Amino acid sequence: MPTLSFTSNLTRHTPCPDAAFDAATVAQLFDCYFSQWPDVRGYVLDDQGAVRNHVIVMVDGRGLHDRRRLSDALGSESEVFVIQALSGG
């Protein structure tokens, strides 16, 4: 199953343990995760559900392509990392 991990810097603000879900897209993976850890959503996504300006989502080593709808496809072994963009300071 695809896995989702977060920068340790986010754990300072809210618990966000690694997790794995059966998901075909990043949007599905996030939906599954946020249903269990709803407080994390606002740290990663803005009010419209897009990735925040200064957050980076890496999918199997590459930057997320669709930062607005999160439609990037996942494989069964995909690894998704949420990290902070240095543009944010």
Add this chain to the structure above:
Amino acid sequence: MGDRLLVGTHKGLFRIVRAGEGRWEIERSWFLGDPVSMILALPGSGRIHAALDLGHFGVKMQRSRDDGNNWIEASVPAFPDKPDGLEDRDPFRGLEIPWSTQKIWSLAAGMPGELWCGVIPGGLFRSTDGGDSWTLIRALWDDPRRRQWMGGGFDFAGIHSILVDPRDPAHVTVGVSVGGVWTSDDSGDHWELIGEGLRSAYMPPDQAADPLTQDPHRIVRCPAHPDRLWMQHHNGVFISDDGGRRWRELEDVHPSGFGFAVAVHPTDPDTAWFVPAQKDEQRIPVDGRLVVTRTRNGGERFEILDTGLPQAHAYDLVYRHALDVDDQGERLAFGSTTGSLWISEDQGDAWQTVSHHLPPILCVQFQA
């Protein structure tokens, strides 16, 4: 009398207390490392609301019900889904206006349980449950004139001043940078653009008197005389005696009519304080001398107050929420972009330095 002061900074929230013999010191801190863009302490309740502006992870609200001993993360004012295909762009630069809270820029209390919150990019939110949930005031956001607002110091417009009428909490007036002064008599269901007499010299001459183009940096209301409003405008100092419908510019304000902050005495509507700066291209104290100006007669004359303030090579700028007066009108505090904090116990006649080493100061508020 205000014996305690909350100070929101670029790197945390601090409480300053009067330790004795008129000496003020830092008592404690919260949220170290995180920008605290706005604070609201509700008098006598132990309730404090703090807005955090996390660089990467967005805007957050924290709330304490026990005077800061414990905090919980609270609901954040959030925009509804933007309709597909809707064009909503800055009128002059063409930037797409985000339907997403970027900064919490003002908080105010209304009737019991009611809170108001102004944000960048120009949304006004209301809570009727003490901040458990927030609703965007659609009547203002959907007003077609809102799309003529523009950023003032930020990419997008913001609501920085919220004045709730103590005689009638349904009467709410807000200040927008840049978008003028708006008022509602029915808790936000309907809005009227007001501001006759304001002047925006930064606009083409034929638009300078348009209320929609005005850049009020900060508006305050005298609690005991709610029709008296004071404004530090981008172009100078203005006063109103009818709740903001008509304004009169006060000229010959020295050393400068430019600045961001203003405070008004809680019971004497003719007494107000400002922290001037060199207009507007430089935004540093005039000649490197930091001063506060005070009028005691409704703006007929301004005194320059400098006792205890640096008078050479001072480059402190005071943001719009970084000056406050206590509920007795005797003590004042202001903090600067260079992390300096001063307090006066005699209406500004003399100032005591609390610190020169705080992070850049964004807002201050006496805690009653």
